[in-house]
Amino acid sequence: MTNETVAALIARSNRLGSDPKNTNYAGGNTSAKGTETDPVTGEPVELLWVKGSGGDLGTLTEQGLAVLRLDRLRALQNVYPGVEREDEMVAAFDYTLHGKGGAAPSIDTAMHGLVDAAHVDHLHPDSGIAIATAADGEELTKTIFGGRVVWVPWRRPGFQLGLDIAAIKQANPDAIGTILGGHGITAWGDTSEEAEANSLWLIQTAADYIAEHGRPEPFGARIPANEPLDPAERRAKAAALAPTLRGLASTDKPQVGSFTDAEVVLDFLASEEHVRLGALGTSCPDHFLRTKVKPLILDLPADASIEDSIARLTELHEQYRAEYTAYYEKYATPESPAMRGADPAIVLIPGVGMFSYGKDKQTARVAGEFYINAINVMRGAEAISSYAPIPESEKFRIEYWALEEAKLQRLPKPKSHAGRIALVTGAASGIGKAIATRLAAEGACVVIADLDLGKARAAAAQLGGTDVAIGVAANVTSESDIQAGIQEALLQFGGLDLIVNNAGLSISKPLLETTEADWDLQHDVMAKGSFLVSKAAAKVLIEQGLGGDIVYISSKNSVFAGPNNIAYSATKADQAHQVRLLAAELGDHGVKVNGINPDGVVRGSGIFAGGWGAKRAAVYGVPEEELGKYYAQRTLLKREVLPENVANAVAVLTSADLDHTTGLHIPVDAGVAAAFLR
Known part of the structure; x- marks a missing residue:
């Protein structure tokens, strides 16, 4: 049962964390102190509830709180070995936990426990960080807040910072933060309401001061050549650059991308100070841990050609990797973790927008959001002073902190398709939907x-939010539709890795009743459609x-001659040979091309529900509702083939376990001897 103190803490956290002006995603932490009965002694025990490591305030639940005994936490001051060994205190938190302790305590736990206040908020608001990164931030703090808010010089988060803030509060009884x-x-604050009010007052007071006293153009004069392109033009250019950019950003390890052409980004890149400020990098640890110390910025005008932009981005990427390696080698010690990768996480294209990269879509998107936070911070600091982030040496101490490395090592092993981006045609129902569902479950x-489009979006929504799946409209017989769908994929996820040609239909008629229109329709959708999709995807x-x-989701009919099926079976044979042809052509590029040959998949199939099932049932002389059983009984294993069986084959075929397999057709037919491959 949740007590009132914890309930108030959760509600306050959710309110603060749901407003981006207060803090960024997964940034900051909140706490409350209160009393409960110790189940062992029956005596009252004073506890600290504080957001645990890795949680997000906006979505925090009670399970995300660490629970510690306050007396034992504060007693750690007596064994504190000093700032040079303060990292040892994180392990010591385990000895202060109450019961099972809840979530793992974060590095900021000491700040919340040692400060003599019942409720504490630590947040990363853009307005507050603007003051914190201003060259004369200490003087500005006095000017803006008087004695109500006190300046704390930069110190890496940890036990000593908690001691520092506790001492400041004790020495400044009128201070609220x-x-x-x-x-x-x-x-x-003394109450949850007071702490929240003080946090919001501090944030808003900083924002108001910047608005009232800031220079009108903190980023300097506009650069006409960098003004934003028209929306359609900049999105088309972003999509054209996306494959190359993703390849560059994945030099060390595969990355998923995210694109935004938000006004704040375009405005920053159209201003003359963006190069200087970009080179200074971000400051707040939560920012640069996700954005890296600085972005890669294309130094060409907005209307530069795709060819020139790609050539220059390739050069700048080499320079970036060299500079990052030099940064690592300059500050690394024998105890430092190995360099994790030298590729940029943020790429800025004047007139176009920003690409951000991470191990998955959420990580990539959040990295971009953090860089927008950083732009806002730079604007605020430059408006009232000059932007002065923490030194590179301190950034390195955070980025390659042993505690940060330990957190990374605790992450679960990636799923088989993590970091991969799949496009599945005909995926709003049946086999395609099952494939999409399985690939998403494997991390794609x-x-x-x-x-x-409506059904595509509904199917995508069932898989999760847009960090997992999106729905697009695509008639595979239309080259422009396919290009538009792939452009959406590139802008949403940064690239493509896995394409499933599944879209199809069937018309069951004997030869003499099959019309030219029947023939053309089936060949347009499956033979031509697969060709167009493969061609557009292969370019990416x-x-x-x-x-x-x-x-390719082909069919046993590609090798098995059944009655009254001339158009469908012929086009499936076309698809089957496309597999072999493309496997031979694309192998030099490391692209595997394979096929799946299912038997009739009745359950959940849009094709069978659309009349094909009734016609095939009539051919075999069985009731339509028993067609699946009929198909099963003619197989060697006597099993009905379901959409999930086909999806399983796709997942295995595209996993690392079969990374040396191309040009193969896998039967998923429960054993149809007449369709054995020869």
């Missing part, structure tokens, strides 16, 4: 392409240089 140099804010980002895969997979 602090500005943490280069970092963020901390505020407190999925683009569900279907004739019916080749430009990325990361290899990839193209899978």
